[in-house]
Amino acid sequence: MLSWENYWPDHVCSEVTEAEINGRRVHVYKGMADSLYHALRRTAARLPDKTAVEDDMGNSFSYAQLLDLSDKMAAVLQDGLGVRKGDHVGILLFNGIEFCVSYLAVNKIGAVAVPLPGKFQKPEILSLIEKAEVAAVVCEEKFEPWIAELTGIKTVVSKDSGNSDLEWSWNESKSENDAEPQGTWEDAAVLMFTSGTTSRSKGVVMKNYHVMNSVEAYRKTLNLSEADSSVIATPMYHVTGMICILSVFLTVGGTVFIMRRVDPDRMLTCFIEKQITFYHASPTVFSMLLEKREMYPEIPSMKGFACGSGNMAPENIRKLKEWMPQAQFHTVYGMTETAGAGTIFPQGAADSPWIGASGVPMPDLQVKIVDDSGEELRENEIGEICLRGSFVLDEYYHQQTDLISEEGWLKTGDLGCYNQEGFLYVVDRKKDMINAEGKRYAALILKM
Secondary structure, rough: OEHHOOOOHHHOOOOEEEEEEEEEEEEOOOOOOOOOHHHHHHHHOOOOOOOOEEEOOOOOOEHHHHHHHHHHHHHHHHHHOOOOOOOEEEEOOOHHHHHHHHHHHHHHHHEEEEEEOOOOOHHHHHHHHHHHOOOOOEEEEEHHHHHOOOOEEEEEEEEEOOOOOOOEEOOOOOOOOOOOOOOOOOOOEEEEEOOOOOOOOEEEEHHHHHHHHHHHHHHHOOOOOOOOEEEOOOOOOOHHHHHHHHHHHHHHOOEEEEEOOOOOHHHHHHHHHHHOEEEEOOHHHHHHHHHHHHHHHOOOOEEEEEEEOOOOHHHHHHHHHHHOOOOEEEEEOOOOOHHEEEEEEEOOOOHHOOOOOOOOOOOOEEEEOOOOOEOOOOOOOEEEEEEEEEOOOOOOOEOOOOOOOOOOOOEEEEEEEOOOOOOOOEEEEEEEEEEEEEEEEEEHHHHO
């Protein structure tokens, strides 16, 4: 078994402490905010005039403005739609400030944000809304007729104003927008659907302490601060955009530039003009950026990359290092069930002999590899990856499963192994590999 304490320096380990949540002891970070909204309020008090978010039209919003907009939206949801703590609120919005405001407003109320994929067709969206038992939806105008087909669901509609003013179907609220936030560590914050370890869609319940522990793990392991900036171009309804970038940067006080879609030229221009320091994406997006390398030979501000949603080819990691030698590349292994966090390369992967690996356990995560009978395997032996820690989900929504043990171990459905240095290698999906020999060994993988 791999345990996080063996891989991080004292100044990181000393920040992790214990707390009691729902009658059990769990790890949290010292001084960790109760929720993302609480974190935003702290940042706005510290950096009120600093730009928090800039949208795709170039409109910028300071932390003070983002907090004010979120408070107003929370009042609209409560007064206009009757949303209360614990209610489920669908968010069917494209990348933009509206998504940020809605997510934060729902979090302030202590309600549960249900991000809905805008790329889905109407039957899929309506099915998810019903499955999630959504009470209200914040959506784009184009989706309003879809929601109208469902009985008893109220909507707030985002109007396309074409300027910096946010226009909604509810523009005013009779209630005050300075109500105290309701969310606590143990409250559910996000319900996100994923096919996860099977083809059947499952609802992942992320509580505030899952989200905030993931946020703090990213902050500590990647050394992110208010001096940093990033771009979100992939959909914000994914865990990477919603948790690993937006939530992290609003907590540390950085600046996020939001784009509606992946456009390599616009993204690289933004990297240069806005002096972006950090970028988190999938191997596919990094490959698209590498294709434009000759047109953008120098990006001196970039200091770090994180890559999830699959392992990037070592040759591409090395190409990125040649392009931006000052930037460190951190391979990440995580999933919706872990609020995005998991294992991470503690140093730059390009210069490591373990370049094909997915890193070591983030604080506070444990990893073990088991065979089909549940027996724990040793190093270099391939089996199913199991994870346990403070950002691993407690339960799926209204679904009984044997994927989460009583001891808190999550069966990921991924096959992998770890080497003598504690680096995890993800090999394949369990359902995609036929194991004809029982235990399999990873000697060839470890030589990458």
